[in-house]
Amino acid sequence: MYVFVVSFLMYLLLVWSGGGVGIFELFVALILSAVIALLFHKWHPEKKFSVSGLNPRKWFDFLHYLFGPFAVGLAKANIDVAKRVITGNIRPGIVRVNPGLKTDLGKTILADSITLTPGTLTVDIDDEGWFYIHWLFVRDENPAEEELYGDFACWARRLAE
Amino acid sequence: MTFLLVGALLLVSLFFNGLGAFSLYRFPDVYTRLHGATKCTTFGTLFAAFAVSLFSVIRFFETGEGRFIVLLIHTLIAAAVLLITNATSAHAIARAAHRSGLLPARAVVDRLEEKEEMKGGAAHD
Incomplete structure (x- = not known):
C-alpha cells in the first residue's frame, strides 16, 4: 500500500505542469503504481500490504533528521575532506563497528x-x-561509534525500529 | 540581489565539484578516490540544486508563474534521487572492488580482509 501511494504521488508530481492534472494522467498513474506495488509484493512476499510507512510522524521525523543532524554532519565532514584533498593528509583503513541495528x-x-558523509x-x-x-x-583502529558517525545510529533506530 | 545570492551558491557548488575532480589526482586508490569523487560531488551538486530552488522561489514570487513551482519540484526530486543513488553506487563500487581483491593502498588497518582471511579467503577467489 505504501509503495502504491508513494509511486502514485511521485508520478503525479513529475507530470504536473502548473495547471490541473488530466483524467488520462490519473489513469496512467493508477495503472503504473498498481503494477509497481504488485511487482514489489511479488519480489518481497514476506512484506505485508501495510500503511504504517505512511504515518506522517515518521515522515516528519525523517525530514527533521535530514535537515537537522544529518545536514550538520554532512557540512562538517565535507569541509574536513576538502582540507584533506588539498593537503593530502590521509591515513586510510577499513575499521569495523557494530551499531546493533536489527531491521533492514x-x-x-x-x-x-x-556513505554520504565524506570521510567514511x-x-x-x-x-x-x-x-x-x-x-x-x-584516528583509532577500534573506534567507538560516536567517533565514526556521531549519533546517526540513534536516529536510524528511532526512524526504523 | 537574486543573482548575487544564486551566484554565490553556484560558486560554492563549483568549488566543491572542482575539489571532487582534483581529489582523483590527489588520492592513491579507488576507495579514497570514491570519497573525493562521490562526496564532494554530492555537496557541490546539492548546492547547485539549492541555487536552482532559491532562484525558482524568488522568480515565482516576482512573476507568479506556475512553471517556477514545477521547476522547484523537479529540482527537489532530482536532489532526493541524487542522495539515494550516490550513496548506493558508492557502496556498490567499494564492495565490488574489495570482493575482486583490490586492497586499500596505504591502509593502516583492514578488518574486512582479516575477517575474510579467517574464513579462508573464499571471498577473494
Missing part, C-alpha cells in the same frame, strides 16, 4: 548516512550486523 531499513538508513564509506555489512567502514583518516 535501519541498516540501510545508517549505511547510506555513513560503508564497504560491507555482514550477517551479524557488523559494519565494515573505509575511513579516510583512521
